[in-house]
Amino acid sequence: MYHKEKSIQIKNSASSLYNNLSVQRIAPRHLTYFTVVHANVVNMVSASWDGLNYSHRQLQSKEPNVATSTSLIMQAAFCVLPSRDLLVVTSQKGIQMYESDGSIMVYWHALDTPETPTAQAIFGRGISAVGQNYICVGVSSGSILVFDVPSKGSNITLSEVLEEHNESITDLASECSGSQECIADLVSADDGGNLYVWKSGEEFQILNKIAGFDMTCSSVKLWKGTVVAGYGTGQIRIYEAVTGILHAEITAHARWIYSLDIAPFSGLLLSAAEDSLVRVWHLTLTPETNSVEVAHLHNECVTDTQICGAKFCDGDGYAFAVTGYDLSEIIRYTQT
Amino acid sequence: MSVRTLPLVFINLGGEMLYILDQRLQAHNTSEDNSEKGVWSEYDRKRVMNDIVGTMFNKGFMDELLKPQQLYSHRTLKTVLTRLAHASIMRLNPASMDRLYELMIMAVKYQVFLCPRPRDLLLISYNHIDTIRELVKETPVALNQVEEAHRKIVEVYSSLSEGEFQLLRQTLLIFLSDSHVRVSLFMKNKVQNPNGRFVLSTSGPVPHGVDIPGLIRTFDSKGKEVKQSEFPTGGSYTSPIREGSFELHGDRVIRLGLNMYTVNHPEETHTSKASSVKHTDDSPNLLAKEELNQLARLMGSMKAENTPKSEPYFRINLFTTDEEGEEEEEEAAERTAGGAEEPLFGVLNIQAMQDEQVATELARIAGQFTEGEEQPDDPSSSSSSSNNKGDDLLAMMDHL
Numbered sequence: 001m002y003h004k005e006k007s008i009q010i011k012n013s014a015s016s017l018y019n020n021l022s023v024q025r026i027a028p029r030h031l032t033y034f035t036v037v038h039a040n041v042v043n044m045v046s047a048s049w050d051g052l053n054y055s056h057r058q059l060q061s062k063e064p065n066v067a068t069s070t071s072l073i074m075q076a077a078f079c080v081l082p083s084r085d086l087l088v089v090t091s092q093k094g095i096q097m098y099e100s101d102g103s104i105m106v107y108w109h110a111l112d113t114p115e116t117p118t119a120q121a122i123f124g125r126g127i128s129a130v131g132q133n134y135i136c137v138g139v140s141s142g143s144i145l146v147f148d149v150p151s152k153g154s155n156i157t158l159s160e161v162l163e164e165h166n167e168s169i170t171d172l173a174s175e176c177s178g179s180q181e182c183i184a185d186l187v188s189a190d191d192g193g194n195l196y197v198w199k200s201g202e203e204f205q206i207l208n209k210i211a212g213f214d215m216t217c218s219s220v221k222l223w224k225g226t227v228v229a230g231y232g233t234g235q236i237r238i239y240e241a242v243t244g245i246l247h248a249e250i251t252a253h254a255r256w257i258y259s260l261d262i263a264p265f266s267g268l269l270l271s272a273a274e275d276s277l278v279r280v281w282h283l284t285l286t287p288e289t290n291s292v293e294v295a296h297l298h299n300e301c302v303t304d305t306q307i308c309g310a311k312f313c314d315g316d317g318y319a320f321a322v323t324g325y326d327l328s329e330i331i332r333y334t335q336t
Numbered sequence: 337m338s339v340r341t342l343p344l345v346f347i348n349l350g351g352e353m354l355y356i357l358d359q360r361l362q363a364h365n366t367s368e369d370n371s372e373k374g375v376w377s378e379y380d381r382k383r384v385m386n387d388i389v390g391t392m393f394n395k396g397f398m399d400e401l402l403k404p405q406q407l408y409s410h411r412t413l414k415t416v417l418t419r420l421a422h423a424s425i426m427r428l429n430p431a432s433m434d435r436l437y438e439l440m441i442m443a444v445k446y447q448v449f450l451c452p453r454p455r456d457l458l459l460i461s462y463n464h465i466d467t468i469r470e471l472v473k474e475t476p477v478a479l480n481q482v483e484e485a486h487r488k489i490v491e492v493y494s495s496l497s498e499g500e501f502q503l504l505r506q507t508l509l510i511f512l513s514d515s516h517v518r519v520s521l522f523m524k525n526k527v528q529n530p531n532g533r534f535v536l537s538t539s540g541p542v543p544h545g546v547d548i549p550g551l552i553r554t555f556d557s558k559g560k561e562v563k564q565s566e567f568p569t570g571g572s573y574t575s576p577i578r579e580g581s582f583e584l585h586g587d588r589v590i591r592l593g594l595n596m597y598t599v600n601h602p603e604e605t606h607t608s609k610a611s612s613v614k615h616t617d618d619s620p621n622l623l624a625k626e627e628l629n630q631l632a633r634l635m636g637s638m639k640a641e642n643t644p645k646s647e648p649y650f651r652i653n654l655f656t657t658d659e660e661g662e663e664e665e666e667e668a669a670e671r672t673a674g675g676a677e678e679p680l681f682g683v684l685n686i687q688a689m690q691d692e693q694v695a696t697e698l699a700r701i702a703g704q705f706t707e708g709e710e711q712p713d714d715p716s717s718s719s720s721s722s723n724n725k726g727d728d729l730l731a732m733m734d735h736l
Contacts, residue, residue, distance in 0.1 A: 013513055013514055015506070015509070015510050016506045016513075039510050072507075074337075117339045117403075117404040117406065119340075121338050121503065167499065168503075170499070191498075191499030214498070215498060215545075232498055232499070233545060243557075246559065248553060249553045249555075250552045250553075254569075255543070256502065275536075275571070290557055296552065299568070303536075304529065304535055306536065326514065326516075
């Protein structure tokens, strides 16, 4: 179904972090941007669609007033809003927002870090654009920071702090189908496997809470009102967002899932784990019967590699890209 | 990232160091000519083990490690581990220490990489502690220190969640990234490829708490299962084995962290680089101010209680490069043994400098790890200015 294409070499190897690959398609310029985190650096590659031009850029985690220590980056993700695109980077010290080509930093938010480290680690993790003008970022304390982003300029403000989760946020996802009918537009996941479903606005509202089972939910997606969640047990669970009804459960992987992605136009689902496998599934939603069908389509084994990032490169799922711990390349696959 | 990595890092790296030293010292004991000067007796070896374990599990040192803090750089860790190794009558030359560190790092990387569940990192650490306990079981003081430390570890780590253990593991993996040194023992056991990467099998038992992959179950709105179908996994997985014990004593079940050197011959601990990827902190820049402070606290809390200052120290070359080099090494030993520089020390053998580039490199490294306490007039302290501060720090540590 898919065959391997030429890999893109990157300057450093990927770090073992959840969802460690972000992809943005820039259709008007026939380019795709990729970002992969390595320790305190974000590796960015801009690849032309004809496969002939690659340009690289590295973003370091620069924090003002911190002269000596370097801060490890937890995640880098593209946030696509109707008016603009931003690249958001979270670290142990705070949150940085750049123009999506990584050229200029437009905003910096420092996390409260005490002088002497406490038993609880502090960092940001979980990034998502939500609605018309919000970017949400999760924090290790369980808080979710909601930033209000104007259509241009750097006057980004912290609009709200959502304090519902008691455990470290692992991932955030917004409704990706493009449908205006969906009530829920954000889902947040934490280290206990708990999922909160939100409606965005001046004040975000909780629509539902889906309790976890003491196992990290490392990656989550929201599509057509359906939550797809991947766990440390290798399980994928599919819930109806607003009601919490469990539609399906898949014993998908033999090790910790690190990344999930959905191609919104086709309903293809991508899952990747530390067991070295990437799997492609197809989801069919039948609103009339309120049911979900899951079909398994394809496996790719990245030999001897613990995968840490996997994303579709386009809305149909025609191509996908994969990153792995200690690998200095972005592996690509295209449909045959 | 995780602020709880340091104790486990020291126990696992330190544990591997003890395994290697123990095996190498026993290997030196089996030399054919027992009348040779400087042969390590059983008593000497046990003494080295007790001294190092005693320093490593010293209460003050352990308490310092157990404080929530960020993980150190390779440079800092190597400095502290070198100091630990030298808490005994044994002295390692810089090349030996480098090789030892590489081997320790690769062993721990193997264990962390293949750890079935994040929580099993604790079982791996307990395997190290259990084996260390065996090594010092005849020395009540050291044994007691190990038991105390173990108790504290159990106390601190028992309450961590699976997600927190995975964060800890991710922090360790970042620290261990890009190390691809090939270890002959691993390659012989087919757990490492010629390119230096570890083998990740898609068959075998799944970790405890994980279901065997292959099943899709769908439910109706009332929670009743309506369909079950299988999918091809591309692997052949089996049921998990029983869970290991997280208590102070018990069967850990997993084998990672046990001493893999016990049944092997000395020449099998060869290391060779697959590709040289520098760790980013290898630059000659000084340690960041914070790290220097952390290093000072840690070194200060290490009490070398068992090091008698009046006794001679014994140098040891852990890893002979090749059999043919032995003759050259003997000649070199004869030459330098007669030198006036080190009249107090019993020299076992000196690694022959076969390459000018190697010699320069070794001299540079030697400048960083000068043995300040017993050689105050060592000429290497006058090496390049970027090393002076490192020397001063080490010298300062010894007076704390």
